[in-house]
Amino acid sequence: MKEKKYRDREGKFLVEGLLLCEELVASATYRKLIESLVFSPTEASSERARKLIADWTARGLTVKEIDAVGLKRLSDTVTPQGLIAVVRKAAVDFGDLLAAAPYCLLILDGVTDPGNLGTILRTANWFGADAVLLSANSVEWTNPKVVRSSMGAVFHIPVVSGLPLAETLSELANRGYSLFAAEAGGDTPFMAATFGKKNALIFGGETSGISQEVSPFVTTKLRIPGQGKCDSLNVAVAAGIILSEVFRRKSTS
Amino acid sequence: MKEKKYRDREGKFLVEGLLLCEELVASATYRKLIESLVFSPTEASSERARKLIADWTARGLTVKEIDAVGLKRLSDTVTPQGLIAVVRKAAVDFGDLLAAAPYCLLILDGVTDPGNLGTILRTANWFGADAVLLSANSVEWTNPKVVRSSMGAVFHIPVVSGLPLAETLSELANRGYSLFAAEAGGDTPFMAATFGKKNALIFGGETSGISQEVSPFVTTKLRIPGQGKCDSLNVAVAAGIILSEVFRRKSTS
Incomplete structure (x- = not known):
């Protein structure tokens, strides 16, 4: 096993x-x-x-x-x-999950590093995100390194894996979700974004970024403003910064 | 080597x-x-x-x-x-560094995981932090895993290692720095903190937290509000969230 x-x-x-x-x-x-x-x-x-x-x-x-x-x-x-x-493994019914009209879903599009996925699960659970949805080409969430770096958060937040992303995003859009994607070249600084009552936050893979299949569904491309010489932030750090903002807005709205 | x-x-x-x-x-x-x-x-x-x-x-x-x-x-x-x-190794003169009255210094008090240190360096460089100071019991920044997970940020941000923390913090306080520490039980939510023109942000080790030697110098204990079942955030994620806030204030002040 x-x-x-x-x-x-x-x-x-x-x-x-x-x-x-x-x-x-x-x-x-x-x-x-x-x-x-x-x-x-x-x-x-x-x-x-x-x-x-x-x-x-x-x-x-x-x-x-x-x-x-x-x-x-x-x-x-x-x-x-x-x-x-x-x-x-806990069985999560995606239909039931959506029926509860969750405030914040995290969608990972090809996150392949187990340490990053574990850290993202830990962070998502910390802020109270409702579920994490994983594309088929993301690392498996029951991988021992994922479980370990999640510090057990994996037992406290619903995870749905192997989803066909295009269909899932289309379904979320139909249900009134705003679809945000974090991209180094995004046009909206995350602190200037308008979050609603139903938010889906999409993060791409460490080197691949957001996939072509996902891109057409994205409502808003979020940027984390920086000034360093390097290209990007670690995906778990980026997820932490944006999740922090989404839940800060929830608490003040 | x-x-x-x-x-x-x-x-x-x-x-x-x-x-x-x-x-x-x-x-x-x-x-x-x-x-x-x-x-x-x-x-x-x-x-x-x-x-x-x-x-x-x-x-x-x-x-x-x-x-x-x-x-x-x-x-x-x-x-x-x-x-x-x-x-x-680049030689960084701590006196020269302080003479430039930097806006934001990061101080790591016993961060021992190389991946975390690399990610923190990458994040610090992204936001434009002026330098990273490492306690003697932190992982060495020239460790290959640190260099790799920094994605090269380690070549773009000054790193000072092996500092005696108590003396360093005392010196920073004398020079007008506010000393912030991130702690799970901190009394000030980070978004409610007042950042000044000279900020030192202190992060403790993954399991040990802020050391007893450091604690008396801390001006403000910052908390990242959450609601999850788990104890804390990953230190690199916590550093990303607080750095993001410190530089957001700088850009709007």
């Missing part, structure tokens, strides 16, 4: 380490999707780890002890933290 | 790949600090790479051809890009 094809086939993924396992239980959705836990007693020896193991056992979950070598084989990291949970 | 101790002893570091080597030449400071270039003709075979090699040779720099195996030994990456430059 360290490999994408197994995660896809099984509809499950691995969650590694104490902090992330604690976040699983803190999530109303994922608390119910935990399948099992494996732990190595030599590594998961802290009081917090022992408490979690006892708690999960008491919940009737499958909890298995393995040795450090077995754990290392399952682990994605060089220094495993002694605990790995197997969880089912 | 892949190791810190050699970089420190020699006062030099490695810059790998075509894009970063091009950024070196685009930097008024670093253009003069290039020592040599090694390249593997089988890998550095694009027209852009050949142009750079010819250009550097014409400048009278030491340009050496090596084979792919030799290059791989020097390289920090799994798939080397065929070009590695050796450059001297």
Whole structure:
């Protein structure tokens, strides 16, 4: 399950380490999707780890002890933290999601770096974005590096993956969404943009930017004014700056 | 020179790949600090790479051809890009820097993740921050991962490292700087803060936060309002949001 094809086939993924396992239980959705836990007693020896193991056992979950070598084989990291949970992917119904007329959707068009996607999920959850939609050519959100760099935010925000972007954007436009895209050459400084009651924010890939398929649907191209010598901002930083603005407007409107 | 101790002893570091080597030449400071270039003709075979090699040779720099195996030994990456430059570290005089009464200094108090530091340098350069000051326990800025994730911004913004933080902050306060620190529990929402003509923005480490040594000097503790379930934002995202605000105020003041 360290490999994408197994995660896809099984509809499950691995969650590694104490902090992330604690976040699983803190999530109303994922608390119910935990399948099992494996732990190595030599590594998961802290009081917090022992408490979690006892708690999960008491919940009737499958909890298995393995040795450090077995754990290392399952682990994605060089220094495993002694605990790995197997969880089912949450099923998000896109129709239900839209029916609630969410204020802010994030759409990622070819974001391929796992660290960037994890950081974007963390940021989106921080500000209270309603969901993150991923194009088929974005990195898979159950990738262990994504889960890790999201710091568990991935358990707290709905993620919809593999969407056909053109159809999705057309649907959003029909439902009254304004479609904003962040582009280095955008004509509207983000602080001068008008955000409405339904906002979709589109971010392109690290080197590819917004794809040709997406471009025709964009209502407003947002620029983050800068003066440096370099070309652009990191996509997670750009998403943070624009999300911060969108939610600042919400709180003052 | 892949190791810190050699970089420190020699006062030099490695810059790998075509894009970063091009950024070196685009930097008024670093253009003069290039020592040599090694390249593997089988890998550095694009027209852009050949142009750079010819250009550097014409400048009278030491340009050496090596084979792919030799290059791989020097390289920090799994798939080397065929070009590695050796450059001297730029010497930044902290006194000269302060004499120019810079509008915005960034101070990093124990930022240890190379990707985060690189992204912060890229962001600081984008907005036009005047310099980045690093505590002794922050990751070294000539680390190859820092250089890479800065996307070359490290050649365009002065970096001062190894500063004794307490003395530095005391000096900045004496010179009329307001000292802002980003903290999850800060009492001032960043958008309500008053920025002056001299601003120092302090960011703590990914898990450690602002250190005890720094805390007494802080004038204002800034919070980035959020509503998510998770504890905090990534430090590079937090720096981006606050830098964006500081430079937005500058442009409208």
